[in-house]
Structure formats: C-alpha cells, structure tokens
Amino acid sequence: MDKENTTVHAERLATLDEAGHRIYVHPEEVKGKWRDRRTLVFYALVSIYFVLPWIHFSGKQIILLDLAEREFTFFGTTFFSHDGPLVFFIFLSFVLAFGFITVKWGRIWCGWACPQTVFIDLVYRRIEKMIEGSARARKKLSAQPLNLNKFIKKSFKWFLFLLVSVHLSHTFLGYFVGTRKLFLVTIGNPTDHWTLFVIMWSVTLLFLFDFGWFREQFCIVACPYGKIQSVVMDEASLVVAYDVSRGEPRRKTVPSDQEGECISCDHCVKVCPTGIDIRKGTQLECISCTQCIDACDEIMTKMERPLGLIRYDSLSNMEGKKVSSFAAKPMFYAVALLVTFLAFGYALNKRNSISLQFIRGSKSAYQEIKRADGSREIVNHYKVSVYYNGDMDHNLTISTLENFKPEELRIVSQKMPFPVSPGKRQTVDIFIRFHKSILDHGRKTIKLQIKSDEQILEEEEVKLVGPF
Numbered sequence: 001m002d003k004e005n006t007t008v009h010a011e012r013l014a015t016l017d018e019a020g021h022r023i024y025v026h027p028e029e030v031k032g033k034w035r036d037r038r039t040l041v042f043y044a045l046v047s048i049y050f051v052l053p054w055i056h057f058s059g060k061q062i063i064l065l066d067l068a069e070r071e072f073t074f075f076g077t078t079f080f081s082h083d084g085p086l087v088f089f090i091f092l093s094f095v096l097a098f099g100f101i102t103v104k105w106g107r108i109w110c111g112w113a114c115p116q117t118v119f120i121d122l123v124y125r126r127i128e129k130m131i132e133g134s135a136r137a138r139k140k141l142s143a144q145p146l147n148l149n150k151f152i153k154k155s156f157k158w159f160l161f162l163l164v165s166v167h168l169s170h171t172f173l174g175y176f177v178g179t180r181k182l183f184l185v186t187i188g189n190p191t192d193h194w195t196l197f198v199i200m201w202s203v204t205l206l207f208l209f210d211f212g213w214f215r216e217q218f219c220i221v222a223c224p225y226g227k228i229q230s231v232v233m234d235e236a237s238l239v240v241a242y243d244v245s246r247g248e249p250r251r252k253t254v255p256s257d258q259e260g261e262c263i264s265c266d267h268c269v270k271v272c273p274t275g276i277d278i279r280k281g282t283q284l285e286c287i288s289c290t291q292c293i294d295a296c297d298e299i300m301t302k303m304e305r306p307l308g309l310i311r312y313d314s315l316s317n318m319e320g321k322k323v324s325s326f327a328a329k330p331m332f333y334a335v336a337l338l339v340t341f342l343a344f345g346y347a348l349n350k351r352n353s354i355s356l357q358f359i360r361g362s363k364s365a366y367q368e369i370k371r372a373d374g375s376r377e378i379v380n381h382y383k384v385s386v387y388y389n390g391d392m393d394h395n396l397t398i399s400t401l402e403n404f405k406p407e408e409l410r411i412v413s414q415k416m417p418f419p420v421s422p423g424k425r426q427t428v429d430i431f432i433r434f435h436k437s438i439l440d441h442g443r444k445t446i447k448l449q450i451k452s453d454e455q456i457l458e459e460e461e462v463k464l465v466g467p468f
C-alpha cells in the first residue's frame with residue numbers, strides 16, 4: 001500500500017483513504033511453500049492458455065467459440081445453435097462445479113486459477129518489479145512528484161504492459177476466431193478486417209486497464225463471482241484464516257506475559273494483494289491467495305513457533321466444531337453435478353444419432369413396370385426424411401441387409417450417396433424395385449441399412465407391397 005501505515009480501517013475498504021481515493025496496493029514479495037506451488041500452477045495455466053488454441057483435434061481447433069457462425073467446438077465435438085439444451089448442460093455443469101469447489105475449498109479459484117490473479121501475479125507485477133524495483137521502491141517512486149527518472153520508468157513499464165496486453169488479446173481472440181485465421185488476418189491489412197481490428201484493440205485496452213491498473217479493485221467491486229461466493233460458502237468451507245485463539249491478544253496490546261503468538265509485525269498485511277488484514281476475520285476482499293500464510297509462517301519460523309497461525313482451514317475447525325464429511329451443501333452440489341453429467345451424456349448420445357422416416361412417396365402402394373427383357377417388376381416409392389444432429393457432414397447410402405440378387409431387388413435413387421449436413425432435415429426419394437417372387441402373399445418386410453462410408457449408422461425395416 002502507498003502508506004507506510006498498515007493499519008486497516010474497520011469501516012471502509014482497505015484500499016480507500018478517508019477521502020474515498022484509492023490507495024494503490026504494492027504487496028511485498030513473499031517466499032514459502034504456497035508461493036512456490038502457486039507459481040507452478042500459474043506457469044501451467046498460462047502455458048495452457050497460450051498453447052491450447054494452437055492445438056487441433058479431428059481437423060478442428062480444440063476449443064473454438066465461433067460466435068459469428070454460432071458453432072462451439074470442444075475437444076473435437078462441435079455444438080451448433082440448435083444444440084441449446086446441450087450448451088445449457090455445459091453451462092449448468094460449470095455453475096455446479098464452481099458451487100461444489102467453492103463450498104468445499106472456498107475461493108480457491110480466485111487465488112489459484114482466476115486469469116485476473118494469474119496474469120497480474122505472474123506477468124504484470126513481475127514487469128513492474130523488474131522496472132520499478134521492490135514493493136518499498138515502488139511505493140517510494142509512486143509518492144515522488146513527476147521527474148525524468150519516474151517518467152522513464154513508468155513509460156517503459158506501460159510500454160511493456162501494452163506489448164503483453166496485445167499478445168494476450170490476440171490469444172484471447174484466437175479462441176473465438178481461430179488462431180490460423182487470426183494469424184492471416186494479423187499479417188494482412190487492418191482495413192480488410194475493421195471489426196476484428198477494433199475488437200482486438202478494445203480487448204487489449206481492457207486488459208491493460210484491468211491487469212495494469214484496476215487490479216484488486218475488480219475483485220472487490222466488480223467481480224460477481226466474488227459476491228456469490230460469500231452466499232455459497234459456509235463455516236465448513238476451507239478459507240485462509242487467522243487462528244484467533246493462538247494469536248490473540250497480540251503483542252504490544254497487553255502486558256508481555258498475556259501475549260498470544262501474533263507479534264504485530266504486520267507482515268501478513270504488507271504482502272496482501274487486496275490490502276486487507278486477515279486478523280480481522282474472513283473478508284469479502286480475501287481472494288485466498290495464501291500470501292499471508294507464507295508471510296506469517298516466515299515469522300513463526302524465526303520466532304521458533306509452530307507454523308499455521310494463518311492457515312488454510314475451515315472456520316468450524318478453527319472454533320473446534322465438528323464438521324460432518326457428508327454436509328448438505330457439498331452433497332447437493334455433487335449430486336446435482338452428477339445428474340447434470342448423466343443428462344448431458346444421454347443428450348449427447350441422442351444427438352449423434354440419425355433419425356429417418358420412410359414415407360410412401362406415391363398415392364398407389366406400388367407400380368408394376370416392364371423390364372427390357374419382358375419380365376415385370378414392382379416398384380415401391382419412398383420419401384426418406386433424414387435428420388442428423390451430429391457435428392459432421394456425411395454422405396449416406398441406403399442398401400438392404402439381406403443378400404438379394406440384383407434381378408431380385410435393387411434400390412434406386414437420383415442421389416446415392418446423398419449428402420446430409422448437421423442440423424438440417426433432408427428428404428431423398430428412393431425406389432425399391434423388386435421381382436414379385438420375393439413377396440409372400442403380396443407382402444415382404446426387408447431390413448435397410450444406412451451407411452456413411454463403411455460405417456452403419458442406422459437400420460430400418462420397411463414393408464414392401466405388391467400384387468397378391
């Protein structure tokens with residue numbers, strides 16, 4: 001924080017002064033096991049973010065959210081606008097998964113996986129540190145009136161922020177436009193793609209503003225997930241918490257023989273990226289980043305006291321209450337998630353099937369025609385209505401499962417194989433031409449197979465009719 005004073009006011013945001021102006025947070029560096037683990041997770045997530053849109057699977061970008069075409073591809077499966085129920089299941093799964101994670105592990109998403117935290121911590125704050133120095137040096141620089149040194153450092157920092165933001169926004173757009181297409185667009189003339197050009201700069205400026213300057217304010221005042229979490233979480237949820245029974249009364253507040261283990265060093269406050277004092281209890285601003293755990297553990301190590309005065313724990317556990325491992329809230333989310341997955345799997349399975357309807361194509365049930373050799377054959381005309389709800393184009397053929405000789409039975413159509421596209425109903429006329437000897441009392445049921453390449457997609461029975 002800009003002010004050396006780390007006292008956090010009880011009735012206003014830690015990042016606001018008396019006049020309501022923002023106090024810019026410069027959290028100090030911290031070392032420790034949680035810091036190391038988070039850094040590893042951050043590297044993995046940033047790598048995934050950059051690499052994922054370049055991976056192709058089954059000829060498609062592995063994740064492509066093509067809003068213009070209303071086609072959404074996930075790991076080789078494309079959903080279309082008519083797949084509303086499936087997209088609803090995906091969305092609901094995310095909501096329930098977040099609910100389950102939150103009720104079990106609190107704001108673990110915020111501290112460990114939210115792009116806001118990951119990019120600020122791993123990229124923007126590192127650039128800031130590289131150019132402006134430690135948290136103490138940064139505070140000093142910010143407090144200085146504008147001079148040449150400050151101007152050069154700040155300008156260079158914002159220039160690097162801009163470069164990073166441009167790169168991030170291109171990758172971000174790659175998920176919506178397709179990286180290969182975006183690459184070609186990027187090396188082309190911007191005036192040929194005005195809309196994309198404007199969107200790219202808008203996203204860049206948004207990243208620049210948010211990751212470069214707005215930072216923790218987004219988590220505190222703008223993020224809806226942060227607000228919802230306080231409703232979802234309960235006393236059994238895992239949070240970053242200060243052990244009041246061990247820490248209080250703090251040093252300097254009571255005679256030394258009554259002191260708890262907190263030595264009032266304020267190290268936990270100085271490292272906090274949202275500027276709060278965790279000793280005041282769990283707060284909405286806490287993003288569970290674990291910085292204060294490492295900071296306090298460092299102090300406890302020096303003081304030769306047990307670690308964990310600030311730790312990951314549930315409030316009930318801290319207060320010595322028993323927590324059932326089958327608590328209602330997590331069970332509710334787990335069961336709802338399971339049901340949603342099952343429903344999604346069922347809907348996905350149904351979606352890939354092909355539906356066919358064989359409708360008689362002529363008013364008369366059959367026609368008799370003369371062959372070139374003078375023999376007669378029967379013709380049954382069917383209109384085949386095909387609806388395919390999958391995600392690939394197919395060329396379908398219809399043939400019989402039984403081994404008829406050509407002079408016994410043939411299936412004739414103007415379009416065979418005939419193309420079907422996902423999400424469209426198509427109709428094709430087929431004529432089943434056969435010799436009347438295959439009939440039994442003027443009737444015969446035959447089995448047809450509908451194939452795409454050599455793969456059988458469906459089998460259908462049709463009834464042939466002819467003279468008795």
Ligand code: SF4
Pocket residue numbers: 240268271272273274275276277278285286287288289290291292293
């Ligand atoms: S209180 Fe601790 S865990 Fe919460 S945001 Fe601050 S440093 Fe991170």
Ligand code: SF4
Pocket residue numbers: 242247261262263264265266267268269279295296297299309310
């Ligand atoms: S870092 Fe630990 S010892 Fe120091 S003020 Fe915070 S809780 Fe107390």
